[in-house]
Amino acid sequence: MEIIKNYINGELVEAANGQSFDNYNPANGEVYSQIPDSTSKDIQQAVDAASDAFPAWSKTSRKERSDLMLKVADLIDANHDRLAAAESKDNGKPIKLASRVDIPRASANFRFFATAILHESTEAHQSDQDAINMTLRSPIGVVGCISPWNLPLYLFTWKIAPAIATGNTVVAKPSEITPMTAFLLSELCIEAGLPAGVLNIVHGTGPNAGQAISEHPEIKAISFTGGTETGKRIAATAAPMFKKLSLELGGKNPNIIFADCDFEEALKTSVHSSFANQGQICLCGSRIFVERSIYDKFKDAFVARVDKLVVGDPASEGSNLGAVVSKPHMEKVLGFIDLAKKEGGTILTGGNQVHLDGDLAKGYYVAPTVIEGLSHDCQTNQQEIFGPVVTITPFDSEEDVLAMANSTEYGLSATVWTSNLHKANRVSSELKAGIVWVNCWLFRDLRTPFGGVKKSGVGREGGWDVLNFFTEKKNVCIKL
Numbered sequence: 001m002e003i004i005k006n007y008i009n010g011e012l013v014e015a016a017n018g019q020s021f022d023n024y025n026p027a028n029g030e031v032y033s034q035i036p037d038s039t040s041k042d043i044q045q046a047v048d049a050a051s052d053a054f055p056a057w058s059k060t061s062r063k064e065r066s067d068l069m070l071k072v073a074d075l076i077d078a079n080h081d082r083l084a085a086a087e088s089k090d091n092g093k094p095i096k097l098a099s100r101v102d103i104p105r106a107s108a109n110f111r112f113f114a115t116a117i118l119h120e121s122t123e124a125h126q127s128d129q130d131a132i133n134m135t136l137r138s139p140i141g142v143v144g145c146i147s148p149w150n151l152p153l154y155l156f157t158w159k160i161a162p163a164i165a166t167g168n169t170v171v172a173k174p175s176e177i178t179p180m181t182a183f184l185l186s187e188l189c190i191e192a193g194l195p196a197g198v199l200n201i202v203h204g205t206g207p208n209a210g211q212a213i214s215e216h217p218e219i220k221a222i223s224f225t226g227g228t229e230t231g232k233r234i235a236a237t238a239a240p241m242f243k244k245l246s247l248e249l250g251g252k253n254p255n256i257i258f259a260d261c262d263f264e265e266a267l268k269t270s271v272h273s274s275f276a277n278q279g280q281i282c283l284c285g286s287r288i289f290v291e292r293s294i295y296d297k298f299k300d301a302f303v304a305r306v307d308k309l310v311v312g313d314p315a316s317e318g319s320n321l322g323a324v325v326s327k328p329h330m331e332k333v334l335g336f337i338d339l340a341k342k343e344g345g346t347i348l349t350g351g352n353q354v355h356l357d358g359d360l361a362k363g364y365y366v367a368p369t370v371i372e373g374l375s376h377d378c379q380t381n382q383q384e385i386f387g388p389v390v391t392i393t394p395f396d397s398e399e400d401v402l403a404m405a406n407s408t409e410y411g412l413s414a415t416v417w418t419s420n421l422h423k424a425n426r427v428s429s430e431l432k433a434g435i436v437w438v439n440c441w442l443f444r445d446l447r448t449p450f451g452g453v454k455k456s457g458v459g460r461e462g463g464w465d466v467l468n469f470f471t472e473k474k475n476v477c478i479k480l
């Protein structure tokens with residue numbers, strides 16, 4: 001049994017109450033490690049350590065912070081295989097996805113922000129009243145980072161790296177469903193020589209450890225990625241305390257395919273954008289809209305490709321889909337498939353749990369599922385499923401598809417397939433989403449603003465946006 005520990009004040013420690021709970025391997029349904037069941041007492045210890053570390057850390061030179069962060073990035077790369085295997089085992093994702101995406105992106109996050117701080121500048125405004133204004137930016141203090149289970153180390157480091165790069169000290173909590181790589185990161189931070197208290201990683205449940213972060217008066221800002229309901233709860237707790245909040249929440253993203261698209265490219269990428277990571281990426285295109293003149297051709301080709309996807313052992317290079325993250329999540333996804341049938345949907349492929357043999361017989365596997373015949377405003381097309389389930393719907397005009405695409409409470413991302421640049425521009429500007437991909441999906445440039453509108457969140461991560469989030473601006477006006 002592997003034992004996960006908290007990382008507080010530079011040391012690996014058990015929860016203060018000595019309690020822990022089970023961590024499951026989704027591939028076989030077995031408990032394989034223990035997670036500290038931290039409470040407000042552990043969060044208090046982490047806040048104390050972060051507060052003590054803040055004065056010195058916030059005064060280190062950019063070069064010093066950058067060098068330390070680059071060391072962490074190098075160690076992530078040096079431990080690539082071990083981290084990828086751990087991520088795949090903890091989350092159920094195919095090892096090839098963890099190897100090619102999750103772990104390289106974790107070191108890229110550290111590298112990107114370690115070097116960004118060497119190149120930033122601040123503004124100056126020359127006034128008509130014979131004065132000059134300069135904008136200074138300072139770290140906030142102790143900040144909280146809370147992340148979800150779908151891209152565990154990738155999203156955890158996406159928050160931590162800019163927070164410490166800008167001179168803050170951090171109390172961070174990974175998802176209790178996938179805590180392993182955050183624990184391994186704490187070992188790497190110790191090895192890299194990150195000063196004690198700069199980064200504190202506290203494991204535990206949302207209601208205990210997470211809520212204690214939202215409530216703590218000394219934590220001045222919270223960067224959260226997770227579900228919309230949790231975001232609402234965090235905002236309700238933290239907003240009256242005037243904490244800075246960055247909330248990256250759920251999505252129900254449209255994937256719009258016009259008849260004049262590059263058919264093969266749209267087809268290939270749509271299979272990927274529907275089912276990568278078992279459809280558990282907030283940016284997956286779960287509502288596919290296809291222009292009626294190519295609807296049948298696209299639908300048949302799409303279903304044929306989906307039928308070829310292999311659901312299998314996450315540790316096997318041959319698996320296209322692994323296990324979904326947990327038993328409750330599998331039941332939720334299967335419940336949505338039942339709901340879709342009740343709402344009149346036709347299952348074109350999938351629609352069932354997949355039972356693998358031998359050691360994997362108790363794992364949480366769901367067949368990639370394509371559903372047609374649903375109205376755009378039914379529950380299946382309005383609620384986030386966050387699993388390997390997509391709907392496919394024909395449309396007749398731009399106006400028609402925009403009304404359907406924009407009809408949900410969410411507005412995270414959208415994908416548009418067309419070879420007509422005017423149409424691409426028109427549709428992109430009318431889509432209510434924080435990110436639009438035209439003729440591609442999930443091309444990520446870390447300099448770009450990342451986030452959603454409506455119930456998909458508040459604020460933007462990435463590039464200068466997140467460096468602004470983790471700093472306070474102060475204008476100094478000097479009379480000349």
Ligand code: NAD
Pocket residue numbers: 146147148149150151155173174175176204205206207209210211212213214225226227228230231233234248249250251281282384386412452456457
């Ligand atoms: P979740 O909201 O259940 O949990 C996210 C994190 O919040 C976990 O660490 C959890 O322990 C913590 N938490 C739960 N209750 C809390 C509370 N009261 N106070 C503080 N923290 C609390 O989300 P999840 O199920 O882990 O992740 C799936 C969701 O995340 C989906 O809705 C998905 O769309 C969203 N997501 C969004 C993005 C984005 O960038 N917008 C990226 C990935 C995932």
